Amino acid sequence: MLDITTTGQDLTIEDVRAAHARIKPYIHNTPVLTSTYLDNLSGAELFFKCENFQKAGAFKVRGASNAVFGLTDEQAKNGVATHSSGNHALSLSYAAGRRGIPCHVVMPRTAPQAKKDAVKGYGGIITECEPSTTSREAVFAEVQAATGAEFVHPYNDARVIAGQGTCSLELIEAVKDLDCIVAPIGGGGMISGTCLTLSNLAPHIKIYAAEPEQADDAMRSFKAGHIIADDAPVTVADGLKVPLKENTWHFVSHFVEDVLTASEQEIIDAMKLTWQRMKIVMEPSCAVPLAVILKNPDVFAGKRVGVIVTGGNVDLDKLPWIKG
Incomplete structure (x- = not known):
């Protein structure tokens, strides 16, 4: 596993x-x-x-779905969370919605509106950050601490x-x-x-x-x-x-x-x-x-x-x- x-x-x-x-x-x-x-x-x-x-x-729906549907019920109980400029965010939101669990997403405020709209359309919960890796990771740490959600990194994750x-x-x-x-x-x-x-x-x-x-x-x-x-x-x-x-x-x-x-x-x-x-x-x-x-x-x-x-x-x- x-x-x-x-x-x-x-x-x-x-x-x-x-x-x-x-x-x-x-x-x-x-x-x-x-x-x-x-x-x-x-x-x-x-x-x-x-x-x-x-x-x-x-393509990111492939890795996101593998991560979400590979979780045990215990791992999935608080949902999933990630940070992403767009495609991983909406892909994880899509997969989480199919499993019936929440998805918390940190996105740069400058991310394309089309991607923000897609995340919301799939049921993702967005928290915005500044457009830098430093801001993204700092804001994400706050969101994960507050939610207890399972982190699914956009790419530095073997499941993905x-x-x-x-x-x-x-x-x-x-x-x-x-x-x-x-x-x-x-x-x-x-x-x-x-x-x-x-x-x-x-x-x-x-x-x-x-x-x-x-x-x-x-x-x-x-x-x-x-x-x-x-x-x-x-x-x-x-x-x-x-x-x-x-x-x-x-x-x-x-x-x-x-x-x-x-x-x-x-x-x-x-x-x-x-x-x-x-x-x-x-x-x-x-x-x-x-x-x-x-x-x-x-x-x-x-x-x-x-x-x-x-x-x-x-x-x-x-x-x-x-x-x-």
Whole structure:
């Protein structure tokens, strides 16, 4: 039984398989889409795993559901609590609602209104904080002390990482002979789950993390060989502002091929391009993988590339290519 004390190093592929069985009633096996236009533009064959079509609109419902439905009745009696810029918050609220327990969420006051509304819609109870890691963790400590709720960290939690590993499990079952997979990196939950699955089932597939230049602490950590944490980076990719932690650093440091970055304009251009050509709604954070693929043809041209589109919870009143 996984709990909050389980470390990333303790996880096995059986934990991913168990997570997949546990969460199957509560998630979608999301589709894999392709685009001839984007293939021609990149010089690669791109396979987009569309977690923007996932329950609650993001991949994070996988890890959140695995954590919530893996709790004993004793652990669950006071509900669950977390801090999140959005997608984990609404995913945990969704999962908690399905189990019939409360969910307490600390969110930055600057989080997109669409995500705040979704959290409330799923029954989550929001406490706002300032937009920094320091404020987020301090306010969360107060909320947890007051509620006694079970902490489910957005990414530094083995239960969450095992759940996120189910995404790449589905992807490699749907698409054979991939050369590499690219996913966004903030705190590293999705990348860690991807590493956990692929290192066991398809170790030949290279894993690339995609990150904004203006929130490039994972890239700097990767190069330095230890965690470097930024407190409050500013980027359009609001889901990628948080730093790595010890459980995710284990996977990043051992299994990631490289961490590649894209500028704010490159991220916005990739997001708009995907909306135009694939007719799908994706968040700025999800556009970072395509941005780095287009920026690095020497790495990806001629390859079969899995691209994890992590979510579609966009504030439609604040699209990044619309000024004013």
